[in-house]
Structure formats: structure tokens, C-alpha cells
Amino acid sequence: MTTLEGKIKGKAWKFGDNVDTDAIIPGKYLVINQSKELAKHAFENVRPEFATRVKKGDIIVAGENFGSGSSREHAPLALKENVSIIIAKSFARIFFRNAINIGLPVLESDTTEIDEGDILEVDLTKGIIFDKTKNKAFEVSELPIFVRRIIESGGLVNYVREHVLQEEEQMQRWTELEME
């Protein structure tokens, strides 16, 4: 489970602006539903070496509008297998939601000065990215509290289990008690 307490450390893979969902996972692999299998084809068309060279915990660093295009959750799933966090200047809306929903942390920050291969340490609690290679810290845009609660739960399914469904069950119990 990813929590806001945890520190994340990994090597940066640098991407540019407008990395779309077809670049992350081509359409022909969407019949696959398993994260591990999808990961074998991540960025296949744009960075063929990614899938074999990525190490558990590595970090994706990108420019504007990361994840634009399709609603395919296969895209964040293909990355979650190995990637610990995605940092971009901005994200496309559906990708942003999907990543959070499956418990893959995403952060918005100015990534201009971070280079390919830099070793990064991300403190999610303090909202700081520390570039160990450059010995420099970067601030991140704060996530809305509501979104942070989903990440703290480890994704939307757990969040709904912990909050929504339990509240509903509680409501139902109250109603039943009142009926009695």
C-alpha cells in the first residue's frame, strides 16, 4: 500500500510533453487485463528499451499533459508494475484519476531541471522532490484533500470499502433499527 507517509526513491526516466495513452500502451494490447503482462509493452512504440530496462521503483518524469487521450486504465496499470510515481508538469484528466484510483501516485511539479537518470527522492508528506544527482529540491503542487484520502487508502476500491460502503451499511443498520 502506498501511503503519504512513505518516501519514494528511484531513477528518473525523462519524457516530454503530451505523452499520450497510445504511447504508454498501444491499442493492440488492450485485450490484456493483467498489469504484469501489460508492463511488457509499456512505451513499446516510443521507447522500446523501457520495458526491459525499467527497475522496480523507477520514476517517470514528464512535461505537460501526461497521459492524454484514451480512458484506458491499461495505461497506468502498465506502469504501476514497476514505476513508483509519475511526476509531470501537468496531467490529462482521465489518466490522473485512473492513476490515483489504482494507487499509483502522481504529482505535479516543474520538471524542467530534472534529467534522465537523476536519482530522486520524493517525500509525499512534505510535498518535496529531492534530486540527489543535482542536490536540489523541487516543490510540488498540493493535491486536494479528497484526492489525498484516496491515495492514503491505497486506491479508490479500498477508499470505497472503507468509507462509502461502510457508511451505507451503517445507514442501513440505522434505518433497520428505527424500523424496529
Added chain:
Amino acid sequence: MGQTISEKIFSKSVSREVYAGEFVEANIDMAMIHDITGPLAVKTLFDLTDKVWDPDKVIVIFDHQVPADSIAAAVNHRELRKFAKKEGILNYDVQEGICHQVMVEKGHVLPGELVIGADSHTCTYGAVGAFATGVGSTDMGVALATGKLWFKVPETIRFEVNGKLGKRIYPKDLILHIIGNVGVNGATYRACEFGGETIESMDIPARMTMCNMAIEMGGKTGIVEPDEETAAFLEQRAVGADVALHSDEDSKRDIRSYDAAKIVPVVARPHQVDDVVPVTEVEGTKVDQVFIGSCTNGRYEDLKVAAEIAQDEKISREVRLIVIPASRTEYKRALKDGVIDILTDAGALVEAPCCGPCMGGSFGILGPGEVGLTTSNRNFKGRQGSPDAYVYLCSPATAAASAIAGTIADPRRF
């Protein structure tokens, strides 16, 4: 302060007045899943609970890989069929057409509703005045389980278009022009409201083309305020359509104005939807494959325009033209009045209704170095097959003219 149509729809859904920027847990009026995103959504649903919240508010449509083009696709279809049957959910099988077309033409979407679909082009339904937005499989699974989903009520950009589109210039040229103008993330997180006399004079299929591409500028939805045109369209398809909903004059909207008379035929060049230039700038570019179809431009009206241009003509021997009607209904209309005949006589390959080459996961794939011209909505690198292919987006008129010429051609000359 007044409310935008989007704020009004969210307010109705949560039974209190809400405005842009607020986080809400909204009640869903209708949910759509298809053969690609459906299996993951159903898995999430069963992780949470053992049945759908309301089978009457869920629709399953097969369109991306139909008829099944692989064993994996056949398995996805089989499992979704079983799921729909067990839950008592309406399931349009492989014959019916593209999900977004089917949802609107069968009257499953009404003005003022909050609709989600596990596909980014769900924003298309804004053409009938619904707030419709694409979500991922986990969001969808949660909605299937609970009937609710969290949203941030979006700010609105109103694209105010006045004037008349010129000869052989279409809604596709207009929406590509707008995207070229604001950029691929120019409307991120925001509702794209289309209005003004140009939009008011459009029929529902044309409005669908406009709303369909709102996501290509990052928009959360595309929406047109419902009117008499909407009421007439829904009259035979649905009951209870209320077309009174509109944005208040004093609501907070970022208004961008456009003059339709100034729009020219355009294409979006590879590999970005906002790389939009006049057709004249790329005229003469050799083309290998032309595709007329998709949820953007596969309707009867689109095929008819193509047929007008292809009448008594032959497509270039250097080009393959693939035509795919957006649905069985649209296919039948085009068959009945000879549109399919004209296109077939001209040399087109007509396929049965489905998404076709649009997402590059099935057939009609482009090879390395090939140039594709398409009426669909995305020209991302590798989207239609090889990452070394080049895809241009255009209107059905430009597509037909170019198929005849063998190179990208200005439809005004046809």
C-alpha cells in the same frame, strides 16, 4: 450568481446548488461499458460487491473488436455477455455499432442527465444536452457498485460560434480549428460548452462531431444546450426529454468567440491533434489509406457527403478507401438510399459497423512509412498501427476528395 448548464446538472445530481471547483459525490443516471474497458470495470465491481447497483442504468456494448478478432477478444465478449445476462443488463452485441452512436441514437441519453462511459469519447453525448464524461475502469467499477462517483464540478469554456460554414466546410473543420487554436490541453479539466447560431443551426449528428472531440483539447465534456432540435431528435427515441436546461447569462464562463465564415477545410497533421493547418498547406501529400468512419464521423450524414463527392468518380488506384458506418441503423440508412452503392462503385471497401482502424487494435492497420487520412479523432504516433506511419485527421469531404485524388485534396474543388 447564475449557473452553467454543467453546474445545474451536478446540482440536480446531488440535490443542492453546487458550483465549479466543488468536490461532489454525484448520482449517476446512466453508465456505459464496452468490450475493451468493460472486463476491468466488472472485476472492480465484484471486488466491491456482488451485484450492479441498478441494471436499468447500465449498458454493455461491443464495438472495439467486433466480430471477435482474437481469442482474447472472444473471451472478453463471452464474459461480458454472461455478466450482462446474469445482471439483467441491456447488451448490444457485435452487430449494433459504435457505443457512443448507439447510446445516442437509441435514446439512452437524455438532456440534463449525468452519464459516464468507460471510454474517453463519452463526451459525445453532450450533443443532446447531457453531462457525459469518460472514466477509467476503476471509477466505472465503483459506479457500477454504488451508483455514485466523485467529481470536481468543472469550470466552463464556452465556444461561441456565429456565422455560416462555407461550401464543403463541416463541423469537423470547425472543431479541428478550435482544437488547433486552444491546444491539446487548452481545456483540461473543463467543460466545453458549444453555442452560438452556428451550433444552434447544426443537427444532432453535427453536434455529436463537435462534442466528440472535446476530449482532444483535454475537456471533461462537450455540451450543447438542448433546444427544439434536441427535442425533435429525441421525440421518437425516448420519453421524458426536458430541453429547458441552459446556462444562465450571468454564470461564470470563459467565452471564446469564433466566426464560422472564416473556417476553411483543415487537417490535423501527424502526430498531434492540435497541429491543425489549412488543407491547402498539405495539398498533394501522397496518401495510402483513407478511413471514413468512427464515432466522430461515421454517421449517415458523413457517408452522404462522401458519396456526393464520390458520385461517378473512381478512387485512386494508389489508395485504399475503408468506409465503416457508425451503427447498424446508419448502415441501413446509407444502404437504402444508395450511398453505400456509390461508395462501393467508386472502389471503397465497406466494413460492418465498429470502431475499425481508429484505435489500431483490430484491422485496417497502417504499415511503416504509410500515410493514413482519417475522419476519426486521434492521430497519435502508432495509434493506427505502425509507430512509423503518419496519420492526418480531416472531414469526410476532405477524406473522399483525397481518396479520389490519391493525395490530400481540397474538397472545395469537388
